[in-house]
Amino acid sequence: MKRLAILGSTGSIGQSTLSIVEQFPERYQVAALAAGRNVDEAFAQAVRWKPRILSLATPALAGELANRLHQAGITGIEVTHGTEGTIACSTLPEADFVVSAIVGVAGLEATHAAILAGKPVGLANKECMVAAGEILTAAARTRNVPILPIDSEHNAVHQCLRVGAHNEVKCIWLTASGGPFRQLPLDQFASITPEQALKHPTWVMGRRITIDSATMLNKGLEVIEACRLFDVTPAQVRVTIHPQSTVHSMVEYVDGSILAQISITDMRLPILYALAWPERPKSSLTFDLAGLRHLEFEEPDFQRFPCLRLAFEAAEKGGAHSIALNAADEVAVGAFLERRISFMGIPGTIEKVLAATPEVHPATIAEVLACDREARERARALLA
Amino acid sequence: MKRLAILGSTGSIGQSTLSIVEQFPERYQVAALAAGRNVDEAFAQAVRWKPRILSLATPALAGELANRLHQAGITGIEVTHGTEGTIACSTLPEADFVVSAIVGVAGLEATHAAILAGKPVGLANKECMVAAGEILTAAARTRNVPILPIDSEHNAVHQCLRVGAHNEVKCIWLTASGGPFRQLPLDQFASITPEQALKHPTWVMGRRITIDSATMLNKGLEVIEACRLFDVTPAQVRVTIHPQSTVHSMVEYVDGSILAQISITDMRLPILYALAWPERPKSSLTFDLAGLRHLEFEEPDFQRFPCLRLAFEAAEKGGAHSIALNAADEVAVGAFLERRISFMGIPGTIEKVLAATPEVHPATIAEVLACDREARERARALLA
Numbered sequence: 022m023k024r025l026a027i028l029g030s031t032g033s034i035g036q037s038t039l040s041i042v043e044q045f046p047e048r049y050q051v052a053a054l055a056a057g058r059n060v061d062e063a064f065a066q067a068v069r070w071k072p073r074i075l076s077l078a079t080p081a082l083a084g085e086l087a088n089r090l091h092q093a094g095i096t097g098i099e100v101t102h103g104t105e106g107t108i109a110c111s112t113l114p115e116a117d118f119v120v121s122a123i124v125g126v127a128g129l130e131a132t133h134a135a136i137l138a139g140k141p142v143g144l145a146n147k148e149c150m151v152a153a154g155e156i157l158t159a160a161a162r163t164r165n166v167p168i169l170p171i172d173s174e175h176n177a178v179h180q181c182l183r184v185g186a187h188n189e190v191k192c193i194w195l196t197a198s199g200g201p202f203r204q205l206p207l208d209q210f211a212s213i214t215p216e217q218a219l220k221h222p223t224w225v226m227g228r229r230i231t232i233d234s235a236t237m238l239n240k241g242l243e244v245i246e247a248c249r250l251f252d253v254t255p256a257q258v259r260v261t262i263h264p265q266s267t268v269h270s271m272v273e274y275v276d277g278s279i280l281a282q283i284s285i286t287d288m289r290l291p292i293l294y295a296l297a298w299p300e301r302p303k304s305s306l307t308f309d310l311a312g313l314r315h316l317e318f319e320e321p322d323f324q325r326f327p328c329l330r331l332a333f334e335a336a337e338k339g340g341a342h343s344i345a346l347n348a349a350d351e352v353a354v355g356a357f358l359e360r361r362i363s364f365m366g367i368p369g370t371i372e373k374v375l376a377a378t379p380e381v382h383p384a385t386i387a388e389v390l391a392c393d394r395e396a397r398e399r400a401r402a403l404l405a
Numbered sequence: 406m407k408r409l410a411i412l413g414s415t416g417s418i419g420q421s422t423l424s425i426v427e428q429f430p431e432r433y434q435v436a437a438l439a440a441g442r443n444v445d446e447a448f449a450q451a452v453r454w455k456p457r458i459l460s461l462a463t464p465a466l467a468g469e470l471a472n473r474l475h476q477a478g479i480t481g482i483e484v485t486h487g488t489e490g491t492i493a494c495s496t497l498p499e500a501d502f503v504v505s506a507i508v509g510v511a512g513l514e515a516t517h518a519a520i521l522a523g524k525p526v527g528l529a530n531k532e533c534m535v536a537a538g539e540i541l542t543a544a545a546r547t548r549n550v551p552i553l554p555i556d557s558e559h560n561a562v563h564q565c566l567r568v569g570a571h572n573e574v575k576c577i578w579l580t581a582s583g584g585p586f587r588q589l590p591l592d593q594f595a596s597i598t599p600e601q602a603l604k605h606p607t608w609v610m611g612r613r614i615t616i617d618s619a620t621m622l623n624k625g626l627e628v629i630e631a632c633r634l635f636d637v638t639p640a641q642v643r644v645t646i647h648p649q650s651t652v653h654s655m656v657e658y659v660d661g662s663i664l665a666q667i668s669i670t671d672m673r674l675p676i677l678y679a680l681a682w683p684e685r686p687k688s689s690l691t692f693d694l695a696g697l698r699h700l701e702f703e704e705p706d707f708q709r710f711p712c713l714r715l716a717f718e719a720a721e722k723g724g725a726h727s728i729a730l731n732a733a734d735e736v737a738v739g740a741f742l743e744r745r746i747s748f749m750g751i752p753g754t755i756e757k758v759l760a761a762t763p764e765v766h767p768a769t770i771a772e773v774l775a776c777d778r779e780a781r782e783r784a785r786a787l788l789a
Contacts (some may be wrong), residue, residue, distance in 0.1 A: 022526075036418060041784045124513060142645065152561070153598040164534055165459075180568050180662060180664065181568070181664070183567055184564050184565070184567040184568060184664075185569040185685050186684070186685070189684070189685040191691075194694060199430070258733065259694070259695070261694065261697070268665075271667070271694070273691075273692075273694060274676060274685050274691070275685060275686070275687040275688070276674065276678065276681070276685040276686060276687065276688045277668050277669065277674050277688050277690035277692060278564060278666060278667075278678065279667040279668060279692060279694060280564065280565070280568075280664060280665070280666055280667075280686070281664070281667055282662060282663065282664055282665075283655070283662075283663040283664075284661050284662050284663060285661065290660065290661050294658060294660065294662065297660070300570070300573070301569050301658050301659060301660040301662070302659070303571040303659040303660065304659070304660045304661050305661075306660070306661035307575075307657075307661045308657075308659060308661060308663060310578060310643070310645065310655070310702075311643070311704055312644070313645070313702040314563070314701065314702060315701045315702070316700040316702075317698065317699045318694075318697040318698060318699070318700075319698070320695055326653050359455055368641055382745060382761065398521075
């Protein structure tokens with residue numbers, strides 16, 4: 022029986038994780054839940070899962086939840102808040118496994134604390150690895166703690182890496198859907214609207230990640246994440262556009278063999294893999310291989326997707342550049358969604374922020390967060 | 406350094422194995438060579454590789470080779486012949502690894518002897534597993550000897566099986582090129598000529614295996630081989646037609662993940678994998694994944710390929726039925742190539758032989774060989 026701490030429990034990955042717990046009550050229990058601002062959902066989860074501790078974003082939200090639990094006669098749940106509260110969840114002594122699914126760098130400290138506390142982490146938050154991958158993986162090595170990726174690409178890579186040794190890996194091939202604009206004529210990129218960019222062909226996701234899919238910045242973050250998670254160089258990570266999103270990623274070995282992972286596009290599968298690793302429980306998340314008809318692949322065009330080029334450059338430099346890539350993108354995507362900049366203004370903004378970013382390598386989470394703030398300020402100043 | 410005994414050294418797999426030894430002199434040496442009737446090639450191999458022992462099919466051929474070696478002033482090679490000679494090669498004390506690549510049941514006794522002698526086997530001979538899989542795998546389990554498959558499909562499966570436990574395997578998907586007739590209208594099957602059937606779209610192979618690809622009997626033998634090698638039921642083996650022959654096979658796990666192996670269509674790759682396992686040496690046998698454009702898959706039609714249905718039935722019954730499937734097919738293919746029966750006469754003959762085959766399970770190699778002879782006689786009598 023694994024007792025879980027779920028950071029980001031009311032988000033999409035958090036809810037999918039709870040649906041896995043629901044399906045496998047003999048394997049998983051909920052020990053701690055860290056949510057954000059959704060008190061209604063947090064209350065429902067508290068009633069359903071009876072965690073030992075539940076954290077919300079602010080003291081006011083925590084107070085409201087505590088009050089509602091009291092009125093409902095539900096006791097034994099410690100309600101807390103803020104970063105401290107999230108860390109209390111991620112380091113709870115009785116938790117055996119931490120699902121890190123808070124979007125952005127908000128979950129970084131709690132994820133780091135979980136690793137330092139020796140807890141295996143299922144990582145759904147790619148910004149953690151992009152911003153602080155060097156620090157997190159160093160801590161994980163020291164504590165001998167596994168970090169199991171919960172996004173479909175890195176989860177696929179994790180599986181494919183099991184058929185060879187680390188020094189036998191030639192490269193990692195991340196597949197990308199290519200987003201809605203992989204075939205749009207280049208001269209129309211300037212006039213792409215937020216409505217067009219928010220229509221993703223395969224996955225239904227949040228607004229920022231959907232725009233990041235359209236620019237392929239999202240794939241760029243995944244390139245950096247792959248470098249950190251799997252200890253490979255940017256030159257060892259390749260991207261291939263695969264519109265069907267059936268092959269979730271591949272690993273090429275030095276002998277010439279390539280291993281690919283195929284499955285349905287359902288986040289519950291990588292979540293289950295991470296929770297159960299190294300076991301594979303029987304699930305109903307089957308892919309109809311008999312119905313498979315054709316798969317397409319194509320090389321990404323860096324002219325069409327300059328964000329991808331910027332990401333490879335940031336991956337090469339690491340440190341503050343990886344952090345700035347993510348931070349500047351988040352600010353630029355916000356500006357695009359508010360129609361303050363064009364679609365191609367997103368890479369434009371990132372490129373300028375990166376050019377102004379010093380080549381430093383933060384050694385602590387506090388330094389990472391400072392770099393992140395600086396990059397956001399630079400981006401905002403540029404867009405003001 | 407691994408010292409190899411290569412059974413079938415002058416055949417295609419034998420020669421590819423020697424080219425691997427050539428490429429990796431720091432890893433492999435030749436200890437023993439068993440050839441058939443090609444004295445010229447055996448002589449050249451003896452000169453080049455200086456094995457401790459070399460076996461040919463008959464005393465006369467062995468005498469001829471010994472004479473030529475003597476005249477060339479080459480000493481220190483024991484020249485021997487026949488099944489005894491092949492067994493002397495496969496059980497040579499200084500050999501560390503046996504490549505079993507003699508076509509047909511001729512290599513069966515020597516392969517069995519190698520396993521009993523505790524030697525790891527790279528198995529390129531699928532008839533061995535089809536005819537005597539139960540006996541060979543039982544011996545391998547007892548002696549704790551690995552059998553590493555050297556055909557592209559089972560080699561791919563072997564790789565994909567490394568990412569999960571045996572009880573986590575839902576099924577094995579063998580890919581098939583579909584041969585030259587996967588799109589031929591059914592009413593033209595009756596008039597297929599040997600010339601048409603000998604044109605394989607992807608691989609260049611021997612005559613029988615090319616015809617077996619056209620009837621898909623070859624894939625049927627591989628279904629049986631997969632059941633024996635990987636200890637799964639026929640219901641756990643599926644076939645998918647994949648004309649590009651890029652995905653060499655797949656394994657589907659109970660959690661819903663499918664692992665696929667991709668590589669160039671070059672037999673040196675599975676040979677190298679088997680020789681080096683569990684390591685993966687760097688090779689030049691790379692697949693151009695960046696150039697990958699599309700992959701197709703389709704379900705095989707049992708009406709078009711009745712041999713595949715017969716193979717699944719024989720796999721279910723096992724024992725004498727597996728043996729008879731292979732033996733009857735070899736006789737029927739011979740008759741087809743001699744234009745004595747039609748293309749659809751091949752499955753017709755096999756079906757009749759299987760119907761007349763008793764449900765027995767040979768316990769020894771001698772009993773296997775007796776079953777094989779009986780099935781051939783039944784087939785010949787039918788075709789007389």
